Structure formats: structure tokens, C-alpha cells
Amino acid sequence: MNVEQTAAAIKDMTIRGAGKIARAGASALSDFAIGYKGNDRDSFLSDLDKAKNILLESRPTAVSLWNGVHATIKGVEDMKDVGEMVALIQSNAETFIDNSNNAVRFIGEIGAKRIKSGDVIMTHCNSSVALSVIKTAFRQGKDIKVYATESRPWRQGILTVTDLANEGIDTTLIIDSAVRTVMKKVNEVFVGADTITSHGALINKVGTSQLALAANEARAQFYVCSETYKFSPMTLFGDRVTIEERDIEEVVRKGEVPASVKVFNPVFDSTPAKYIDAIITELGMMSPGSVYDVMVKQLGDKIFQKVI
Numbered sequence: 420m421n422v423e424q425t426a427a428a429i430k431d432m433t434i435r436g437a438g439k440i441a442r443a444g445a446s447a448l449s450d451f452a453i454g455y456k457g458n459d460r461d462s463f464l465s466d467l468d469k470a471k472n473i474l475l476e477s478r479p480t481a482v483s484l485w486n487g488v489h490a491t492i493k494g495v496e497d498m499k500d501v502g503e504m505v506a507l508i509q510s511n512a513e514t515f516i517d518n519s520n521n522a523v524r525f526i527g528e529i530g531a532k533r534i535k536s537g538d539v540i541m542t543h544c545n546s547s548v549a550l551s552v553i554k555t556a557f558r559q560g561k562d563i564k565v566y567a568t569e570s571r572p573w574r575q576g577i578l579t580v581t582d583l584a585n586e587g588i589d590t591t592l593i594i595d596s597a598v599r600t601v602m603k604k605v606n607e608v609f610v611g612a613d614t615i616t617s618h619g620a621l622i623n624k625v626g627t628s629q630l631a632l633a634a635n636e637a638r639a640q641f642y643v644c645s646e647t648y649k650f651s652p653m654t655l656f657g658d659r660v661t662i663e664e665r666d667i668e669e670v671v672r673k674g675e676v677p678a679s680v681k682v683f684n685p686v687f688d689s690t691p692a693k694y695i696d697a698i699i700t701e702l703g704m705m706s707p708g709s710v711y712d713v714m715v716k717q718l719g720d721k722i723f724q725k726v727i
């Protein structure tokens with residue numbers, strides 16, 4: 420798929436999930452560079468910038484896409500000709516995609532250690548990273564039960580329960596409003612992440628914060644499964660995360676409610692750090708309070724020169 424097709428597939432959610440959209444963005448930019456006709460350095464940089472922006476505009480909330488795209492074009496302006504730029508973009512994209520896939524596996528192994536045989540687990544929406552943790556524990560021979568939310572309006576919970584059931588895991592689908600009722604039976608909650616802020620708040624599929632509150636009340640552990648490229652550098656500089664709002668027809672059919680009724684369809688919500696027991700990353704388990712240090716270390720001290 421070219422850049423426009425990839426952006427359209429991300430926007431209409433044919434490609435979805437924070438990790439998948441990041442890898443798709445990296446791959447689309449790599450294909451754009453490989454297929455580029457022309458040798459003029461400035462034209463290449465300008466067309467690359469346009470391609471980058473088309474991808475970034477496709478979904479506003481998940482910083483994974485932003486980080487994947489920027490990791491792919493990193494260092495390109497230091498290259499002397501188009502040939503070097505293309506080679507760098509291709510190799511950056513391959514590295515990003517390999518690291519991203521390896522991180523999902525590694526987080527699975529780390530997170531699985533928090534699951535004991537006999538545990539009851541809850542998950543929300545459809546996170547490949549949270550599922551990696553749950554499936555790794557099951558493949559290690561642990562006897563587990565999983566409750567998965569439906570996740571209205573897109574019902575990504577159907578993908579989750581299908582995946583878990585195909586593994587042979589004892590799986591129960593629940594409606595979103597049953598979360599608090601079921602939480603009494605739950606030992607651990609594992610959710611994914613679209614973005615994590617510099618102060619350790621989690622931005623994830625709407626409803627995640629309700630799982631966190633119910634887990635806190637029921638004294639169940641609440642774990643976030645996230646690669647560190649879902650940490651948002653922009654939040655270091657005070658930017659708020661834009662919460663995507665999608666079409667109201669995802670919630671109600673045309674004419675189903677009186678025209679005077681307003682419909683609000685936010686896709687994500689924010690879970691404060693205080694409700695998160697740990698964030699499980701490819702660098703290990705960490706507290707939400709460690710996110711700032713990891714982010715600064717990864718970006719390097721020079722990042723602050725831009726605001727000083």
C-alpha cells in the first residue's frame with residue numbers, strides 16, 4: 420500500500436492497534452522512499468515531509484504512529500543525496516519494525532511472570548501487547564480465565580475473545596457496563612496503551628479508566644503493557660494528548676434518535692498514574708513515575724535546548 424492508501428486504512432480502522440499503525444506508517448514511508456523517482460535532494464525532502472504529514476493526520480491520539488514515522492526518517496537530512504536517504508529510511512524502518520515486534524514478545528515474557536495458575540484476568544479492547552502477556556502465561560501451562568470487554572462501539576472485544584479462544588484459553592466476553600460486577604473475581608487487569616504521558620498517565624481505549632477504578636476498588640492489580648515508543652515526547656513540553664472523536668454513526672444509526680440529541684463519541688480516555696500498578700515495557704517493569712526519566716534518557720539531554 421502506498422502512503423495515501425495506508426493513511427486511509429489507518430483512518431477507517433482497517434489497520435488498527437497502536438503498534439500496528441506505527442509499523443504500517445514506517446513501512447509505508449519505506450515503500451515511498453524505495454519507489455521514489457527523482458534525484459533532487461530538496462524535492463525528495465519536501466515530498467517526504469508531505470508523505471509524513473499525510474500519515475500523521477490519519478489518527479491523532481496514538482503517539483506510536485508519530486514515533487514510528489519519526490524513527491523512520493531520523494537522520495535523513497544529514498544524508499548528502501537521495502540514494503543515501505532512501506537507504507537510511509529503508510534501514511530505519513526495518514529496525515523500527517523488528518524492534519517493535521521483538522518488544523511485543525519480550526513484554527509478553529516479562530508480564531507473564533505476574534500471572535499465576537488459577538488467576539482470573541480482565542482485558543479491554545484489543546491490545547496485541549496485553550494479549551502477548553496473557554497468551555505467554557497460558558503457553559507456559561498456567562491455568563487462567565480471561566474476561567474481555569466488548570469495547571463498544573467498534574467491538575474489538577470480538578477480536579480479542581476469538582484470539583484467546585483459538586489459543587484454547589477459558590474466555591468470557593462481557594459488555595462494557597459489566598466491568599465492575601465482574602471485577603470482584605479478577606486478580607489482574609492487563610491493558611494496552613495508545614500513549615503514555617511524561618507524568619505516567621495512560622491514554623487508551625475509552626473505558627480503560629473505568630477498569631482502573633474498578634480494579635482499584637476490588638484490589639486487583641492494574642498493569643499497562645506498552646512498548647516505550649508509546650511514551651509521548653510532546654507531553655514533556657506541556658502538550659496535551661488530543662483525544663480522537665469519531666463519527667456519531669459509529670454509535671447510533673441515522674434517524675435512530677431525535678435530531679436534537681447530541682452524540683459524543685470519544686475513542687480514548689486518560690487513566691491517572693495513581694491507578695496503575697506498573698507499566699510493563701521492553702525495558703522491564705516500571706512505575707508510571709519512571710516514564711519521565713526513560714523518556715529523557717531515550718531522547719538525550721539536547722531535547723531541552725529547544726525550549727531553553
Ligand code: RI2
Nearest residue numbers: 435436437438546547548611612624
Ligand atoms: P496494541 C487500540 O486502539 C486499543 O486502544 C489498544 O489498547 C491499543 O490500540 C494498543 O494496541 P485502536 O486502534 O499496540 O483500536 O497493544 O483505537 O496492539
